[in-house]
Amino acid sequence: MRILIATASRHGSTREIGQWLGSEISARLADTASSDTASPDTVDVRDAADVDNIAEYDAVVIGSAVYMGRWLGDARSLVDREQSELETRPVWLFSSGPIGGSTPSATKSKWSEASWAVEHKVFGGKLDRSTLSLFERAVVRMINAGDGDDRSRAEVDEWAGAICGNLAASASGLR
Numbered sequence: 001m002r003i004l005i006a007t008a009s010r011h012g013s014t015r016e017i018g019q020w021l022g023s024e025i026s027a028r029l030a031d032t033a034s035s036d037t038a039s040p041d042t043v044d045v046r047d048a049a050d051v052d053n054i055a056e057y058d059a060v061v062i063g064s065a066v067y068m069g070r071w072l073g074d075a076r077s078l079v080d081r082e083q084s085e086l087e088t089r090p091v092w093l094f095s096s097g098p099i100g101g102s103t104p105s106a107t108k109s110k111w112s113e114a115s116w117a118v119e120h121k122v123f124g125g126k127l128d129r130s131t132l133s134l135f136e137r138a139v140v141r142m143i144n145a146g147d148g149d150d151r152s153r154a155e156v157d158e159w160a161g162a163i164c165g166n167l168a169a170s171a172s173g174l175r
């Protein structure tokens with residue numbers, strides 16, 4: 001099985017969630033792989049901007065940081081470009097944004113209720129004002145958001161487990 005995890009991130013924290021997810025899914029697949037499997041499972045973690053198409057993947061996870069209530073353009077355009085392919089395989093979506101309840105509501109993007117996605121998960125975000133542009137700092141000041149890291153690796157690992165469970169159940173249904 002080939003799994004793609006594609007993320008859109010401006011300051012790196014959503015990319016890191018994608019990397020956590022990738023290593024946990026890889027570890028879990030390696031634990032359950034049988035020795036007679038001809039081709040090993042692979043998990044590719046990539047920036048959404050670098051993904052031309054998803055045709056070679058059996059399952060896809062797409063995540064984006066949320067800025068001003070929207071997903072970043074690279075994630076939105078990947079979904080728009082690959083919409084018909086996404087509808088033919090298991091897809092999970094995640095958003096990363098809220099910090100300490102001080103950022104605007106956790107808008108999940110226009111695909112919040114996407115019928116073609118298994119689930120759309122919201123993870124907390126990370127804010128470090130020293131890395132922001134002047135414009136971003138002004139926005140953050142306006143909404144009174146403070147620095148913090150509300151991402152939870154345990155929560156990401158748990159979600160990776162749910163994804164692997166779902167994939168295993170679908171695979172055994174096909175046998």
Ligand SMILES: Cc1cc2nc3c(=O)[nH]c(=O)nc-3n(C[C@H](O)[C@H](O)[C@H](O)COP(=O)(O)O)c2cc1C
Nearest residue numbers: 009010011012013014065067068069097098125126
């Ligand atoms: C200018 C600005 C606007 C933001 N707008 C939102 C928002 O609308 N909703 C939200 O949940 N988080 C918002 N955030 C928080 C970011 O989504 C959060 O910092 C996220 O972890 C950034 O991810 P990245 O490091 O991958 O870019 C905003 C942050 C900044 C700096």
